[in-house]
Amino acid sequence: MHIDVITLFPEMIEQALGHGIPRIARHSGALSLATRNPRDHADNAHRTVDDRPFGGGPGMVMQAPPVIAAVEAARAAQPDTLVVAMSPQGERLDQHWLQRLAERPALTLLCGRYEGLDERIVRAVDLELSLGDFVLSGGELAAMAVIDGVARLLPGVLGHQSSAREDSFVEDLLDCPHYTRPATWRGESVPEVLLSGDHARIARWRLQQALGATWLKRPDLLEGVELNAESRALLSEFIAQCQNKTVRNEEA
Ligand code: SAH
Numbered sequence: 532m533h534i535d536v537i538t539l540f541p542e543m544i545e546q547a548l549g550h551g552i553p554r555i556a557r558h559s560g561a562l563s564l565a566t567r568n569p570r571d572h573a574d575n576a577h578r579t580v581d582d583r584p585f586g587g588g589p590g591m592v593m594q595a596p597p598v599i600a601a602v603e604a605a606r607a608a609q610p611d612t613l614v615v616a617m618s619p620q621g622e623r624l625d626q627h628w629l630q631r632l633a634e635r636p637a638l639t640l641l642c643g644r645y646e647g648l649d650e651r652i653v654r655a656v657d658l659e660l661s662l663g664d665f666v667l668s669g670g671e672l673a674a675m676a677v678i679d680g681v682a683r684l685l686p687g688v689l690g691h692q693s694s695a696r697e698d699s700f701v702e703d704l705l706d707c708p709h710y711t712r713p714a715t716w717r718g719e720s721v722p723e724v725l726l727s728g729d730h731a732r733i734a735r736w737r738l739q740q741a742l743g744a745t746w747l748k749r750p751d752l753l754e755g756v757e758l759n760a761e762s763r764a765l766l767s768e769f770i771a772q773c774q775n776k777t778v779r780n781e782e783a
Pocket of ligand 1: 620645
């Protein structure tokens with residue numbers, strides 16, 4: 532997959548993606564990354580790419596000509612790229628979006644700054660994506676989130692192929708708890724089942740814990756899921772165990 536990032540701060544993108552999984556993805560060839568600076572397309576000596584808003588008001592607006600020139604250069608280099616503007620007004624980024632994006636051959640991520648983009652730029656992109664209902668000062672952090680989340684889904688990037696499949700949100704469930712050595716620490720032992728070597732039991736326990744964590748922390752996720760009979764039974768058992776614990780705590 533090829534990703535172009537259109538940004539006034541290319542160093543931010545380079546810096547953040549030179550570590551960990553994105554770095555591995557780039558070194559393995561699964562991901563190639565390039566940045567394009569709208570300033571390189573500015574037609575003035577100062578390389579400015581922003582101007583005051585028509586109609587008045589605070590802040591500056593990113594101008595259409597240099598930004599669209601950068602978008603067109605990205606489209607010319609990768610004709611099948613999907614051009615995505617990072618924006619608080621966009622579709623909310625989630626794991627389903629990352630999975631869809633990871634299947635594309637190429638992405639162009641457009642980062643706004645200042646008060647945002649001239650509306651004529653917004654009309655020229657394929658999609659707007661948001662990190663959530665809050666306002667950042669620029670699109671770079673949002674673009675990095677997309678790149679990081681996509682990089683770990685690209686074939687061959689994660690050492691253990693199944694680890695991405697068991698993560699939170701992949702099956703609309705949160706991930707199960709994880710433990711590593713030491714087996715007992717400050718008086719707390721890891722669940723006995725994880726030391727049993729019984730893989731079927733471990734798999735059942737993990738599924739039950741994932742269902743339980745989702746029920747406790749993000750019940751909204753369960754509303755959209757059709758659970759099969761085994762999952763329903765595991766979740767009922769988890770809920771009963773929680774209720775028993777509450778009763779015991781209240782009696783104590
Ligand atoms: N005035 C705009 C916000 C501009 S913030 C508005 O209220 O809609 C400047 C830039 O930061 C935006 O162009 C966008 O690229 C980025 N940005 C801010 N919040 C974001 C969010 N929640 N998700 C993705 N990008 C965001």
